[in-house]
Amino acid sequence: MDQQGTGSDQLRTLVAELIGIEPEAVSGDANLFELGLESIVLMRLVGRFRKQGSKVTFADLASRPTVSAWTELVGAASRPVPHTPAREPEANQLDADTFDLAVLQHAYWIGRSAEQRFGGVSPHLYTEFDGEAVDPDRLRDALDAVVRRHDMLRARITDNGEQRIESIPGWRGLTVHDLRTEVDAAVELERTRQRLTHQMLNIESGEMFSVDLSLLPDGRTRLHLDLDMIAGDAVSFRILVADLARAYDGRSLPAIDYSYARYLADRPHDRRSARAQAERxxxxxxxxxxxxPTLPLLERDSGTPxxxxxxxxxxxxxxxxxxxxxxxxxxxxxxxxxxxxxxxxxxxxxxxxxxxxxxxxxxxxxxxxxxxxxxxxxxxxxxxxxxxxxxxxxxxxxxxxxxxxxxxxxxxxxxxxxxxxxxxxxxxxxxxxxxxxxxxxxxxxxxxxxxxxxxxxxxxxxxxxxxxxxxxxxxxxxxxxxxxxxxxxxxxxxxxxxxxxxxxxxxxxxxxxxxxxxxxxxxxxxxxxxxxVRTPSPDVPRTDASPVAGTETLHRAVFDRALSNPVAIALEWDENESMTYGELCDRALRVAAALAGRGVAVGDTVGVTLPKGPEQVVAILGVLAAGGVYVPIGVDQPANRAALIARRAEFAVTIGGSGEDGLTVSDTILGEPLPAPHLGPDTAAAYMIFTSGSTGEPKGVVVSHRAAMNTIGDLIDRFALDERYRPLCLSELDFDLCTFDLFSVFAAGGTAVLIQEHERRDPQRWVSLIRSHRVTAISCVPPLLDMILSTGDDLGGSLEVVMLGGDKVGIDLYRRLTAALPGCRFAGLGGATETAIHNSICEVVDVDPNWRTVPFGVPLRSMAMRVVDARGRRVPDWVPGELWVAGTGLAEGYLGDPERTSDRFVVVDGYRWYRTGDLVRYGAGSMVEFLGRVDNQIKINGFRIELGEIASVLCDDPEVATAAAVVDRTGTPALMAAVVPTDPAADPSETVAGVFTRIVERLPAHMVPERMVALRALPLTVNGKIDSAAIVRQCRAAVDTERATARVAPRTHLERALALIWQSVLGVEEAGVTDSLFALGGDSVLATTIVARVRAAFDITSVTVRMLFTNPTVAGLAHNMIADQGTAKSLESTAEIYVSIESMSEDELLAALEQQHTR
Structure with a gap:
């Protein structure tokens, strides 16, 4: 098709031929992409039209993909092609000389370095052909002909990141493997395949490809052909194979009067405007x-690629x-x-x-x-x-x-x-x-x-x-x-x-x-x-089944026990204080009678705000015995928040409160007890806990007896808890782990060991109680166990099981506990107030190396778990998603908030699910692993960041016992972190500096905290969870925890010279000798430029990009240069001259040169 031959008929025929259909099927207005036109064919068409003088672009043709439009576009954009002499390539792009790498070649060269992320491999295409009777001698001759024809097969990549065509090829020649008499020829073939599949050709010595030939029994052959793609792309590989077949047939391969080097120099001038437009x-x-895409990859070095x-x-x-x-x-x-x-x-x-x-x-x-x-x-x-x-x-x-x-x-x-x-x-x-x-x-x-x-x-x-x-x-x-x-x-x-x-x-x-x-x-x-393995079990209730009310309420077991064995000890505290089941229930019934006297009816809410101790237990049992719903309020709650909760919950009475609706337990002692407790259906509400809301106001979670007893019953059976069960009750009343502490004891018939209000922040006292009361179990949030273990005190030998929940459970806690008490069982539990304390469990026996923390594990009985993406679709193993929980343990919803309830509790596939907001994944053995919170994901500089991942890496550091990552949201969001050193005597600033040095190797730059502070312990909320706001405040106040410490100025002439080169190339005003090249905005291309400037300035060729990458700082490069040269003296002399010249103005430099000339 000539310059004037772009009429619609000719164009239709051309397009039909390229698509592979009949011209009659291509109407003038048919969408050519819908007819099967591939983008790669369109790119070739653009090249063809441009060669004929048309200025048409890919965008022009792609935006109007019809023959009619193309006829108009090509005609309008056509112009005569004037004869112009061939442009002379630049000096560094002549044939058989050194010339620059193309953009992708340069990326291949940099990327093959083992220091690069996902590096350590060469870009190569390896193919095996199974044929017959391929003759080694003919193949050698054919290969020689192909190498002569294609200069890129004789290329060598210099250590400075350039390419040079050599007259003598650097490849190792044809390797023949004679397997004709081998019994295990298949085994040898597989060994060859594995070796060549993963080989890295030595492109610095000119080894751009390799060819092996395996001779097999019965005249069969296998040709092994490998091409490093820095020498040629996939299309070039096809050309190479086709030319090799032609040469093997004995046909000549004429020389090509063009070269790849000239191609790089001769790319059309009018591409410059296209490039500028593309850059914009x-x-x-x-x-x-x-x-x-954030695929499920290993987090640590995976070894040989x-x-x-x-x-x-x-x-x-x-x-x-x-x-x-x-x-x-x-x-x-x-x-x-x-x-x-x-x-x-x-x-x-x-x-x-x-x-x-x-x-x-x-x-x-x-x-x-x-x-x-x-x-x-x-x-x-x-x-x-x-x-x-x-x-x-x-x-x-x-x-x-x-x-x-x-x-x-x-x-x-x-x-x-x-x-x-x-x-x-x-x-x-x-x-x-x-x-x-x-x-x-x-x-x-x-x-x-x-x-x-x-x-x-x-x-x-x-x-x-x-x-x-x-x-x-x-x-x-x-x-x-x-x-x-x-x-x-x-x-x-x-x-x-x-x-x-x-x-x-x-x-x-x-x-x-x-x-x-x-x-x-x-x-x-x-x-x-x-x-x-994720299908809900048959005992998980479906929404299309009518629930049948039962009688297993939270308080039934304690009153049954009071009747069957009233002298059994229910509660113990201090050194010698105790209360029997009979005494406990008698006092609770007196409270119930007093509440009834105050008009409390079945289903009414009663506030309980009492300090830790036996009166708390009496009060909540009294509320339940009266048929009420207890609502715990911590004694440390701010008055305004407590008042808000009281209004929201519409308390009939507040036990421990003041004013007209206030009631104390002591007020009820002399009154008559209720004849019998109210034991309503288990579907009735048992308690309501107010948790933090996203709006800043607390939300009331309503939990039924059945939901709570589902959790309690599972763990009692799982750990065989009975009359010997003696837990230490550490949790606050308004934290739902307290519900498990107390009512698991009553259901098992054991004894609850209580702490008093003045003891609730004293881990030494807790350890004393563990020993003196022979505590058999602890159920608490992880930081409280950490406090117990950190005392270093002897725990005695009574502890049999530790259950941790309410927050992520660190692997270190398991190791520390089992070191102190080898026979103690250890379990991490996942849960939320909305799922009646706990919904899943992982009893740790062996630690999987892929665990970041102890997993949530598997569902408790009558519970199910589902991990979904943002569109609500289930996700595969190892893929993070939000955890949904279904089953008997679900709360009824949020008090007086149907909109929030319908948002967080959804019906899908016949089950009612609670959207937990926990970020999890299914791991090995279908165990659900906790990763953090969905709302802990933040976005900084375009990167989405999970705070739990940062904390996990910090906790892996050998000098860190525990850590937390937080966000300072004042102004531009900023990452911050707090670490607790493993050595309490360590210097905080040295710990922080060391941790920073190590985590930059584990975390991408956008995930490295801007500030970090070393603390003796992480600050906790009243419920024992990490206090993020307190960490932010301490990070703001810490002056020694900036990630970028004070800039270190150059100390030698060599460092000054290198710093000047860095400043010039990177366009920065100042480059400290410890500043990372990449932190200053550098990349692999600029690194190459720096190396070229250094080599020119010091007239040495031993400096390489890889040398720079091993320690990408001015100080690091200076150190490597001295080590390579064996002495600093000559480098210092040259650097002094360089710095002196660079400091001169143009006039001063000319004057100096003139003075030197006159001498």
């Missing part, structure tokens, strides 16, 4: 772009069906598969908006021979995927297509550059390690002759630095090969298989049900075996 486009979107392959093949019939369905819904097969991939990634990601790294193959038509070259012509697009809305699969695909076309239209500013900009903006390296590569539209993966010569490809795997998952689709055998290359050892167990299985099922579903899957949203993708 991405700059405008920069602040709104998301990060990478291991890439594994998973693949499936759609045959020609299935591919045809996919094309038809995609076309019918207005997208291409590539977009449909990309949408399926995005859905699967989203199902395993905490975030529902994320970046996918989409490579683009874009060879600009700079020369007729450019299509024959081997080199890296690829770029990438950072595709913004948003799954937050519930959409049909067809609509999801169409939106993804629109987003991809808009983003791809600005590919002149590559995805690598976008990531660098994001990193500078957000103060931390930003990666996009999940890749989707489509080669649909480029034809078969390997041409027919190559497969005839070398055989069919039986193994294809690629891996790349800073990539954890790379999905590829390409045409093969008339169908589509779908391949996943996964960095297996980065993922938590079972995740890669589960993701791939879900992806294959989703893709196959798109062609198997006549379009039904396209019309509906993608459902939950949890593997069936995971769902099977």
């Amino acid at each position: 486009y991405w700059s405008e979107r920069r602040d709104s772009l998301p990060g990478a 291991t890439a594994t392959r998973r693949a499936f093949h759609l045959d020609s019939q299935a591919y045809s069906a996919l094309q038809s369905q995609a076309r019918a819904h207005g997208v291409t097969p590539a977009v449909a598969v990309a949408a399926a991939f995005a859905e699967v990634v989203g199902a395993w990601s905490r975030e529902q908006r994320f970046l996918l790294n989409v490579p683009m193959f874009d060879r600009a038509p700079t020369h007729p021979g450019v299509g024959d070259l081997v080199g890296d012509f690829s770029s990438s697009v950072m595709l913004d995927v948003d799954l937050s809305e519930t959409l049909s699969f067809a609509e999801r695909s169409r939106r993804l297509r629109a987003r991809l076309h808009e983003d791809a239209a600005h590919v002149d500013y590559s995805g690598v550059e976008v990531l660098r900009d994001l990193g500078r903006r957000r103060g931390a390296t930003v990666l996009a390690p999940v890749v989707f590569t489509s080669a649909l539209g480029l034809g078969e993966l390997f041409d027919a002759r190559a497969r005839q010569v070398f055989g069919n490809p039986v193994w294809i795997v690629s891996q790349g630095p800073q990539v954890v998952l790379d999905a590829q689709i390409t045409e093969l055998d008339g169908g589509v090969l779908v391949n996943w290359d996964i960095r297996e050892n980065e993922f938590l167990p079972g995740v890669p298989d589960a993701m791939f299985d879900a992806f294959e099922a989703l893709v196959r579903g798109l062609v198997a049900d006549h379009g039904a899957a396209w019309r509906e949203p993608v459902g939950q993708l949890v593997p069936p075996r995971q769902l099977a």
Whole structure:
């Protein structure tokens, strides 16, 4: 098609040929994407039109994808192509000379360093072909011909990050493995596969590819071909294989009168305006772009990188069906598969908006021979995927297509550059390690002759630095090969298989049900075996079943015990004080009679505000015996809050209160007792606890007898609690763990050991009571056990079980307790006031290395758990989500607040669920693991941050006993942290400095607290939970806990010279010698520039980017340079001259040079 030959008929024929349909099927106004036009084909068309002189762009064609519009666009944008002499390349871009790496090449080179996140691997594409009778000698000759033809196979990457074409190739030559007589040939083949799949070619010595040939029995052969992708992209790999087949056939491979170096120099001048426009486009979107998908990855160093392959093949019939369905819904097969991939990634990601790294193959038509070259012509697009809305699969695909076309239209500013900009903006390296590569539209993966010569490809795997998952689709055998290359050892167990299985099922579903899957949203993708173990048990009540009232109320057991064994001890306190069951119930009935005398009726609320001690117990039993609902109010509650609770709950009487409605227990002693307790149905409300509300006002949670007894009954049975059960009751009355302390004792027939009000903050006294009263159990929040263990006192030998709940349970507590009491059982319990104290349990026997804290575990009896994403869909194992709880233990709701009740208690799949707000995940063994709170997620500089994750990393530090991360929300949100040193005598400032040094290696920069303070103990609320507000106040007041300590000025001439170079390259006014390159806004490209400046300034070649990365500070680089040179003397002399020259003005410098010349 010549310059004037862009009429609609010719264009229709061209497009039909590229799509693979008849020209008659392409009407002038038909949407070409709906007909099957792939984006990669559109990019080639743009190149073709531009080569003929048209100024048309990808965006122009993508925005109006019809033949009629294109005819108009191409005609209007066409211009005669004047003859211009070839532009001379710059001096550093001549053939057979050193020239710069392309953008993606540079990213590959930096990323292969082991110091980089997800680094330590080379970008390479490895393929095995199973054929017959491939002759080693002919193959060697063919390889020699191919190496002569393609200069990038003779390239070498310098230690300064440049590339140079050598006359003598650096590859090791053909390696032949003769396995013709091997009994275990298959074993040897597998060893070769594993070795080559994970090899890292030595590109610094010019080893850009490797070729092995295995000779097998019966004349069979296997060709092993590996190409480092810094030398060539996937399209180049196909060219390489095709040329190798031609040369093997004895056909000549003429020299290409063009080179990759010249291509990099000759890219069209008019791309500059496109690049500027693309840069503006991405700059405008920069602040709104998301990060990478948060997949379930291991948090610690996973060791040697291991890439594994998973693949499936759609045959020609299935591919045809996919094309038809995609076309019918207005997208291409590539977009449909990309949408399926995005859905699967989203199902395993905490975030529902994320970046996918989409490579683009874009060879600009700079020369007729450019299509024959081997080199890296690829770029990438950072595709913004948003799954937050519930959409049909067809609509999801169409939106993804629109987003991809808009983003791809600005590919002149590559995805690598976008990531660098994001990193500078957000103060931390930003990666996009999940890749989707489509080669649909480029034809078969390997041409027919190559497969005839070398055989069919039986193994294809690629891996790349800073990539954890790379999905590829390409045409093969008339169908589509779908391949996943996964960095297996980065993922938590079972995740890669589960993701791939879900992806294959989703893709196959798109062609198997006549379009039904396209019309509906993608459902939950949890593997069936995971769902099977999460199904609620038959004893979990359904909403469609009518509840039957029972008689097991909280107080029935205590009154039954008073009748059957009135002299049994119910309560003990102090050293020798006690109260029998008979005495306790007699006093409670007297309180009940007094309440009845005050007009308290069944179902009325009664406030209880008494100090810790036996009167508390008498009071709440008295309320229940009167048929009332007790509402505890802590004696430390502010008067205004206590009054608000009283108004909300509409107290009939307040025991311990003042005024007309006040009643004291002592007032009732002389009165007559109620003849018998009121023992109503277990469905009646038993108590109401007011908890903090998001609005700042307390909310009253109404809990029935049945709900509370469900929790109590499970734990009594689980731990075989009986008359020997003697718990130490530590919890405050208005904290629901107190409900378990007391009523579990009465249900088991044991004895409650009480603490008095003056003892409730005295852990030494608690330990004394444990010993003197031979306490067998403790149920409390984790910080209280920490206080007990921290006393260092002997606990005696009576403790049999410790149950911790109400907050996250640290692994260290288990280790410390079992060290002190090896035979004591230890359990962590998950729960909330809305789920009647506890709803799940994990009894710790062995600690899983993946646990951050003791898991919530598994549901208690008659309870169920569900972990969901933001759209309410169940999530797979290891994926964070909100915990929902269903079952007998659920509260009735919130007093007088139907709107809040309907928001937090929802009916789904026939069960009533409480949305806990806890951020959890299913871990190994279907154990639910606590991660933090959903409302603990904050967003700073575009990053979503979970405070629990920061605290977990801090707690892992060897010098930290416990820690908490908080947010100062005054003004711009700022991260803060408090740590408790393991050594109480340690210097606080040294502890903080040491912790900062270590956590920067474990946490990305955006998750490192701005301030940190070392405390003797974490401040607690009255209920024993961490007091975040107090930590914020102490962090604000701490002057020694700034993360960036006072800037250290250069101390030597060498450091001064390096600091000047850093300031110039990074554009900062001052660079301290301990300031990190990356904290100052540096990245890998700027690091390369710094190294080049240093090498030029000091006339040494031993300084490398990797040397800088090992210690990215001025002081670190100076130290490494001295160590490399063996002496500081010459470096200091050169640096002194450099600093002197840099300090001169231009006039002073000219004068000095003139003076030197006259000498």
